[in-house]
Amino acid sequence: xxxxxxxxxxxxxxxxxxxxxxxxxxxxxxxxxxxxxxxxxxxxxxxxxxxxxxxxxxxxxxxxxxxxxxxxxxxxxxxxxxxxxxxxxxxxxxxxxxxxxxxxxxxxxxxxxxxxxxxxxxxxxxxxxxxxxxxxxxxxxxxxxxxxxxxxxxxxxxxxxxxxxxxxxxxxxxxxxxxxxxxxxxxxxxxxxxxxxxxxxxxxxxxxxxxxxxxxxxxxxxxxxxxxxxxxxxxxxxxxxxxxxxxxxxxxxxxxxxxxxxxxxxxxxxxxxxxxxxxxxxxxxxxxxxxxx
Amino acid sequence: xxxxxxxxxxxxxxxxxxxxxxxxxxxxxxxxxxxxxxxxxxxxxxxxxxxxxxxxxxxxxxxxxxxxxxxxxxxxxxxxxxxxxxxxxxxxxxxxxxxxxxxxxxxxxxxxxxxxxxxxxxxxxxxxxxxxxxxxxxxxxxxxxxxxxxxxxxxxxxxxxxxxxxxxxxxxxxxxxxxxxxxxxxxxxxxxxxxxxxxxxxxxxxxxxxxxxxxxxxxxxxxxxxxxxxxxxxxxxxxxxxxxxxxxxxxxxxxxxxxxxxxxxxxxxxxxxxxxxxxxxxxxxxxxxxxxxxxxxxxxxxxxxxxxxxxxxxxxxxxxxxxxxxxxxxxxxxxxx
Numbered sequence: 232x233x234x235x236x237x238x239x240x241x242x243x244x245x246x247x248x249x250x251x252x253x254x255x256x257x258x259x260x261x262x263x264x265x266x267x268x269x270x271x272x273x274x275x276x277x278x279x280x281x282x283x284x285x286x287x288x289x290x291x292x293x294x295x296x297x298x299x300x301x302x303x304x305x306x307x308x309x310x311x312x313x314x315x316x317x318x319x320x321x322x323x324x325x326x327x328x329x330x331x332x333x334x335x336x337x338x339x340x341x342x343x344x345x346x347x348x349x350x351x352x353x354x355x356x357x358x359x360x361x362x363x364x365x366x367x368x369x370x371x372x373x374x375x376x377x378x379x380x381x382x383x384x385x386x387x388x389x390x391x392x393x394x395x396x397x398x399x400x401x402x403x404x405x406x407x408x409x410x411x412x413x414x415x416x417x418x419x420x421x422x423x424x425x426x427x428x429x430x431x432x433x434x435x436x437x438x439x440x441x442x443x444x445x446x447x448x449x450x451x452x453x454x455x456x457x458x459x460x461x462x463x464x465x466x467x468x469x470x471x472x473x474x475x476x477x478x479x480x481x482x483x484x485x486x487x488x489x490x491x492x493x494x495x496x497x498x499x500x501x502x503x504x505x506x507x508x509x510x511x512x513x514x515x516x517x518x519x520x521x522x523x524x
Numbered sequence: 525x526x527x528x529x530x531x532x533x534x535x536x537x538x539x540x541x542x543x544x545x546x547x548x549x550x551x552x553x554x555x556x557x558x559x560x561x562x563x564x565x566x567x568x569x570x571x572x573x574x575x576x577x578x579x580x581x582x583x584x585x586x587x588x589x590x591x592x593x594x595x596x597x598x599x600x601x602x603x604x605x606x607x608x609x610x611x612x613x614x615x616x617x618x619x620x621x622x623x624x625x626x627x628x629x630x631x632x633x634x635x636x637x638x639x640x641x642x643x644x645x646x647x648x649x650x651x652x653x654x655x656x657x658x659x660x661x662x663x664x665x666x667x668x669x670x671x672x673x674x675x676x677x678x679x680x681x682x683x684x685x686x687x688x689x690x691x692x693x694x695x696x697x698x699x700x701x702x703x704x705x706x707x708x709x710x711x712x713x714x715x716x717x718x719x720x721x722x723x724x725x726x727x728x729x730x731x732x733x734x735x736x737x738x739x740x741x742x743x744x745x746x747x748x749x750x751x752x753x754x755x756x757x758x759x760x761x762x763x764x765x766x767x768x769x770x771x772x773x774x775x776x777x778x779x780x781x782x783x784x785x786x787x788x789x790x791x792x793x794x795x796x797x798x799x800x801x802x803x804x805x806x807x808x809x810x811x812x813x814x815x816x817x818x819x820x821x822x823x824x825x826x827x828x829x830x831x832x833x834x835x836x837x838x839x840x841x842x843x844x845x846x847x848x849x850x851x852x853x854x855x856x857x858x859x860x861x
Contacts, residue, residue: 329642330633330643331636331637331640331641331642331643334637359645359672360645360646360672360792360793361645361646362629362633362645363629363632363633363636363643363645364633365633366601366629366630366631366632366633366634366637367633367634367636367637368637369601369634370605370633370634370635370637370638371637375601375602375724375725376601376630376634377725378601378626378629378630379626379630394728397626398626399626399627399730399732400625400626401732401733402730402731402732402733403730403731404598404727404729404730404731405727405728405729405730406600406725406726406727406728407725407726407728408724408725408726409724483642484640484641484642484683484685484686485642485643485644485668485681485682485683486657486681486682486683486684487679487680487681488655488667488680488681488682489679489680490672490677490678490679490680491677491678499839500835500836500838500839500840500841501839501840501841502840502841502842502843503840503841503842504842505842505843505844505848505849505852506852507852507855507856510842510849510852510853510856511852511855511856511859513824513840513856514853514856514857514860515856515860517801517822518860522800522801522821522822523744523768523801523857524769
């Protein structure tokens with residue numbers, strides 16, 4: 232029995248490989264020098280959805296991202312790896328969204344797709360590390376969630392039920408829950424598959440097209456060969472039926488008051504020469520003040 | 525004192541025992557509440573946990589709302605969210621704090637999403653101050669301070685227009701306050717109408733491994749970063765830790781590179797530590813790492829790059845290759861007698 236699977240992904244600046252030029256002199260982030268990448272844990276979320284699809288023939292994987300037009304890159308990448316249907320929600324009115332406004336827009340997009348059994352997200356994005364958008368979206372959809380999932384233990388399409396392994400401090404727990412459910416996936420349990428050569432050839436010229444068309448059963452029926460239908464759906468605020476006051480800056484209760492690159496207070500640092508005598512002196516100092524025993 | 529307008533803490537319990545981070549947050553809430561001249565409240569849900577609530581009053585807690593139900597023995601998101609929302613709607617705190625644990629990070633965002641209020645994740649500092657935006661002055665607002673953008677910046681976030689102002693805070697960041705055994709606070713039962721459909725998730729198994737790494741309790745920590753270079757070179761860190769009787773720590777980069785397992789990670793997304801001695805080997809000192817160790821009583825930095833930020837918070841600095849420095853350190857320590 233086929234399942235309807237939705238994956239939420241994000242394009243992020245690669246903050247894990249930041250060079251010395253990442254910050255401008257005025258203390259703001261120099262986005263221009265940071266390459267944009269597929270948020271790492273979102274790739275694991277996509278992989279987990281594709282695994283569920285492989286195990287449940289007839290399932291479809293729809294991928295949604297919100298971002299500027301350049302974010303189509305993560306959707307193309309999703310198509311290359313096996314996604315069936317992709318949508319970019321993009322509108323100037325979404326600019327300045329915090330996690331609350333972001334989750335509202337994603338909720339609207341998910342409801343436009345309509346039917347879903349499982350929504351997959353990466354646990355958190357490396358540019359904010361908040362891990363909030365997944366749970367906030369689940370609450371807005373009025374559905375249950377399992378966060379920090381390292382492994383999906385089993386999916387029972389007939390009973391419409393999932394068992395998942397959730398990482399907790401110092402261990403894990405196994406949670407059983409019915410559909411619909413939102414999962415946030417960690418990077419522990421899945422190895423993202425590489426893009427397929429055939430799919431890259433098929434989708435490399437795919438471009439985003441404005442569409443009012445939402446979820447259409449025939450369109451995403453996997454038994455139909457749709458390889459020629461390569462459109463990336465582009466949805467604006469009207470297409471997803473979002474209320475403007477809940478989007479972007481207007482829908483974001485949190486404001487950034489101040490951003491600073493920390494200037495460290497210079498302590499009375501004692502520089503120790505890299506010689507046996509100097510290091511021995513330091514060790515004796517630490518022993519005499521009972522730091523070392 | 526009225527519980528309305530208070531500083532509230534979600535009190536997390538695991539297997540019937542209150543989490544350390546919740547005690548830390550109650551202590552911080554007391555500080556904030558004193559500045560705001562309001563009371564401290566708590567919300568505790570679980571099964572048979574009234575006694576635990578009473579033990580928390582001496583931290584300066586004015587009122588703890590206890591929701592006691594057998595079905596609440598394990599945390600699951602749907603019922604806990606429903607309860608927290610009802611408590612907040614009834615008590616109307618101006619601030620609500622959660623530990624940035626897997627539980628707090630699961631619950632806080634759902635509550636924020638439902639109430640349409642702000643939530644700042646993983647704060648490392650909380651302060652009270654004023655804020656002006658578009659000609660409107662807000663006084664006594666919660667400054668929610670956290671590293672952001674991969675630790676390259678520190679951001680101060682405010683959410684002045686919506687109440688409660690909410691934040692999750694890392695374990696170990698806030699200090700536990702002193703107890704006043706005579707403090708007058710009360711434990712108040714709170715009822716929420718819970719039906720079976722409020723419990724869609726079942727915890728069918730819970731496994732906690734014996735903690736092999738105890739960073740929080742360690743007096744001496746020897747931590748390695750990317751500068752260590754390889755998993756093999758990390759043996760030198762292990763050896764120094766063994767000789768000094770310390771625990772092994774690591775930066776996120778070293779963990780991500782696979783030099784050592786994640787339980788060793790110190791920093792904003794790892795463990796926050798305050799040992800007597802912290803030896804940072806080949807760690808450049810990102811904000812996120814420093815946030816997890818800069819309150820160590822003594823810091824020794826060993827790094828080949830004399831401009832590494834770690835030197836700016838260190839008490840002793842050694843510019844050199846750790847493969848060269850550590851053996852000298854071990855030799856000097858072994859020769860102490």
